[in-house]
Amino acid sequence: MKQLLFIHSKAPHGSINAQEGLDAMLMGSAFAECTGLFIGDGILQLLDRQDTTGSGQKNFSKTFAVLGDYGVDNIYCSQSQLSARGLGLADLVIKVKPVSDAEIRQVLARADSILNF
Amino acid sequence: MKFAIAVYGAPFSHQAPLSALAFARAVLAEGHELLRIFFYHDGVYNGNANAAPPQDEPDIRGMWSEFALESGVEMIVCVASALRRGMLDETEADRYEKSSTTLDPAFTISGLGQLIDAGINADRLVTFGN
Structure with a gap:
């Protein structure tokens, strides 16, 4: 089975990239076998307890919880960029695997195709 | 080699569509296969039949349309992205009771599965804009 890697690197709500990236995944x-990789401000998509009422945007962060039901179990997040934002795994809405920069290179290398959002 | 192209950028706001079109032409000129061009996000505006750019600027929709006619490559717009942005073919305009169609007939409305299929079946999926 082909390995598709979805890279999520944009903050949620400011643009539609995050929401459409999740839809695509x-x-x-x-x-296909899908893997998610959250880097940069894309990590903010995973923040728990998001409240979008003030911005008028749809709060799609609850949808991340269904990824497991869809068989998307490999969700990675850059450890260094998570820390750089003052966040820890407990702040996130789903369980993710924190990865080092070297491990990110391996995740990229394993993918047959990469879709960037 | 088998290529597929994803276009996320809107015409006029972004260089992405013109770069994607140049790349598409180059793919075919080099004798490769082009499986599909998939328009997502604001990229669906590339199919806006009502765009009326100034005469001294590129008519990007017209260029896509001509490219599709010459090459036979399928050009797909994502249905969810298109409906949100009012890019409707006759079927969708009827379904949502809108007064006009807005999508150039060179473009076909289909689902996100076509992007995934491109990722699976093309040797290279190349994305423009984001």
């Missing part, structure tokens, strides 16, 4: 899970 859910769709992809029906056809």
Whole structure:
């Protein structure tokens, strides 16, 4: 089975990239083995207890919880960039595997195709 | 080699569509296969049949349309992205009771599965804009 890697690197809500990246990953899970990698401000998509009422945007962060049901179990997050934002794994809405920069290179190398969001 | 292209950038705001089109032409000129061009996010505006740019600027929708006609490469716009942004073919305009169609007939409305399929079946999926 082909390995698709979805890289999420944009903050949620400021642009539609985050929401459509999640949609694409859910769709992809029906056809291929999908892996998610959250880097940079993309990590903020995973923040627990988001409240978007003030911004008028849809709070799609609850949807991350269904990734497991869709068979997307490999969700990685840059450890250094998580720490750089003053965050820890307990701040996130789902369980992710923290990875070092060297491990990120391995995740990239394992993918047959990479979709950037 | 089998290529597929994803376009996320809107015409006029972003260089992405023109770069994608140049790349698409180069792919075919070099004798490669081009499986599909998939328009996502603001990229769906590339299919706006009502765009009326000034005469001294590139008519990007027209260029795509001509490219599709010459090459036969399928150009797909994501249905969810397109509906949100009012890019409707006749079927969708009827379904949502809108007064006009806005999508150039060279473009086809389909699902996100077409992007995933491109990722699976192309040797290289190249993304423009984001």
